[in-house]
Amino acid sequence: MSSTLKAVRGTRDLLPPETALWDRVEATARSVFARYGFGEIRTPILESTELFARGVGEETDIVSKEMYTWEDRARAASEKAQSLTLRPENTAGVVRAYIEHKLGDTGHLQKLYYIGPQFRRERPQKGRYRQFFQIGAEVIGPVTSGSESPLRDAEVLEMLATLLDELGIERASESNGYKGWKLTLNSVGSATDRPRYVAALREALAPIKHLMCEDNQRRAETNPLRVLDSKDEADQELIDRLPKIADYLDDDSKNHFAQVLAALDACGVPYTVNPRLVRGLDYYTRTTFEFTVETGLGTQNALLGGGRYDGLSEMIGGPKAPGIGFAIGEDRLILTLQAQATEAAEKKLDAYIAPMGVEQNAAALALARDLRREGLSIEVGDGSFRLKKSFEVADRVARSIVILGENEVASGEITVKNFATGEQKKIARKELAEILQ
RNA sequence: GCGGCUAUAGUUCAGGGGUUAGAACGCGGGUCUGUGGUUCCCGAUGUCGAGGGUUCAAAUCCCUCUAGCCGCCCCA
Incomplete structure (x- = not known):
């Protein structure tokens, strides 16, 4: 498997x-x-x-x-x-x-x-x-x-x-x-300064390191500077008495x-x-x-x-x-x-185009292309979706829905509905971009 | 690299040897063949992380592995 x-x-x-x-x-x-x-x-x-x-x-x-x-x-x-x-x-x-x-x-x-x-x-x-x-x-x-x-x-x-x-x-x-x-x-x-200080640190650590925790004993050998930011409670007093870097600057x-x-x-x-x-x-x-x-x-x-x-x-x-x-x-x-959970408002697209029937798909994509070139963010649905489904998807991803069906093609007007206001109207194509802003 | 905890649906999680594994959210469908966001009704969620073992029987117990998380080491 x-x-x-x-x-x-x-x-x-x-x-x-x-x-x-x-x-x-x-x-x-x-x-x-x-x-x-x-x-x-x-x-x-x-x-x-x-x-x-x-x-x-x-x-x-x-x-x-x-x-x-x-x-x-x-x-x-x-x-x-x-x-x-x-x-x-x-x-x-x-x-x-x-x-x-x-x-x-x-x-x-x-x-x-x-x-x-x-x-x-x-x-x-x-x-x-x-x-x-x-x-x-x-x-x-x-x-x-x-x-x-x-x-x-x-x-x-x-x-x-x-x-x-x-x-x-x-x-x-x-x-x-x-x-x-x-x-x-x-x-x-x-x-x-730094090597001088490290040398001084080594010298100071040599006689007392056996009193420290295992980690610090190892650090005293490999990287004495690291002893300084040890979190070991018991070693703090010893660490406080080690030479200070400030004195070696x-x-x-x-x-x-x-x-x-x-x-x-x-x-x-x-x-x-x-x-x-x-x-x-x-x-x-x-x-x-x-x-x-x-x-x-x-x-x-x-x-x-x-x-x-x-x-x-x-x-x-x-x-x-x-x-x-x-x-x-x-x-x-x-x-x-x-x-910090400053939950930024979810970004939604400007509009969702819903073609009614697959025969509107091509027109829908062409409309999307034009609107996108006008600077709008657009998603296009599929003509095979029932209108109810288009609305559900549109409401999830976009601020408005643009409906493209037989009625619209016949009348030359486009139906637009804004989800926030619930307002729906038929408008001319050239007004579309402005409405969707 | 060391020690510990965890792994079940797309997601968050419940279940703890016994037929067919659950909830919520999400998803699909219906009431409604051109109307969403609130309701109502249906439905599917899945190799229970992988491999092996014990057992009549394992999602459940054991071992190994993998991954994530917590602490250490260290660092961003």
């Missing part, structure tokens, strides 16, 4: 009417990004494995255990098999394209956004899929283009606040029980962070500084941030995350090109909007 074929684990089909919400989210994002001077970039979903190993970091969970990676087949003896990977995130790909196309040589600041699928092989859950969608943006360029400016950090954060506002996601406040979006940020220091980094916060204040973007906020990707430097929401996502409450990556370009063999970016979990954004 053959089992039926299904979408593979962790992937899913998106169907109407839900896709209308995806459209709205993407259209809103494009509109906001355009106003901030961003242009769209589309990079391949397939990249050389090495890009992620070097960019995202060999030791990160993403690279070490979550990537879809395989050896591409060598087609000729002279060709070498190459290790390929379905992109688990998009920043590395964008920076690779920036380097490959020598965008830095333009001397201009690059503002790029993308919308597309990403792939990570994790255990699926609500808000966490193996193929998931990210909407992201990157600001990157040579230092002389101003790419290192704290103004860029603040601009990106303010843009995100605007986007969430325009999408209708509430800000966390007392009145909504802090269920709206919340921005948390931190500075993890420059490319030299050089003056430039401190100054940079202070300017970001000042600009956020000036723009009225609410935030919380969390000195323990660390992000899982190796490339982050200085400003890191995440937006969380409490609605609809369970424990997957990180709606988007991002940060500065001043050294990423060099890590993958490019010129110095500081940058800052973010990735929004589009799936999570959709879930949040659905949970």
Whole structure:
């Protein structure tokens, strides 16, 4: 017995009417990004494995255990098999394209956004899929283009606040029980601060880690920064006494962070500084941030995350090109909007054309064609339907019904009925479009 | 990757070894061969997730698998 074929684990089909919400989210994002001077970039979903190993970091969970990676087949003896990977995130790909196309040589600041699928092989859950969608943006360029400016950090954060506002996601406040979006940020220091701090952390952890939970003992070895955002109650006191990142920031980094916060204040973007906020990707430097929401996502409450990556370009063999970016979990954004249950009125078509008898089918389709070209949304029934059925279907999908029968053809007039008012009248063809508006 | 819960009609769910598996919504039809949205009357919903086992008998009990969900890990 053959089992039926299904979408593979962790992937899913998106169907109407839900896709209308995806459209709205993407259209809103494009509109906001355009106003901030961003242009769209589309990079391949397939990249050389090495890009992620070097960019995202060999030791990160993403690279070490979550990537879809395989050896591409060598087609000729002279060709070498190459290790390929379905992109688990998009920043590395964008920076690779920036380097490959020598965008830095333009001397201009690059503002790029993308919308597309990403792939990570994790255990699926609500808000966490193996193929998931990210909407992201990157600001990157040579230092002389101003790419290192704290103004860029603040601009990106303010843009995100605007986007969430325009999408209708509430800000966390007392009145909504802090269920709206919340921005948390931190500075993890420059490319030299960060290793210094990690070394200090390792040193501090060495004598006390055996007192901690199993997870934290492992983290102390593999990724000491992660110990900081451990949720283990018993370990909190020990964690509080660990060195603070703020004490390892050089003056430039401190100054940079202070300017970001000042600009956020000036723009009225609410935030919380969390000195323990660390992000899982190796490339982050200085400003890191995440937006969380409490609605609809369970424990997957990180709606988007991002940060500065001043050294990423060099890590993958490019010129110095500081940058800052973010990735929004589009799936999570959709879930949040659905949970907010601002049930938008169901969109109905302008009219439904009901041909009376199959001999009217051709005329009905021609009429539909004309009305559609006039900008109306139209559905056409079938002449074999009884009129009662036509009315039922029409009432479900459209605001008005247009009846096309022998009487109408004979008289040259068309019968139109509006479902909301119940008003029915016979009108001339040329008045039709206006009546249906 | 680890631990737990779940899988029955298009949808949301009830049923818990014994003939033919139920409700609501939705769907089809009728009262009405040119009139919907509210009524009224009929009807069909289905390999009970897949495979195997126990039993005279399995949707029901057991095992395996698959998928979803919850928590962890981690992240968007």
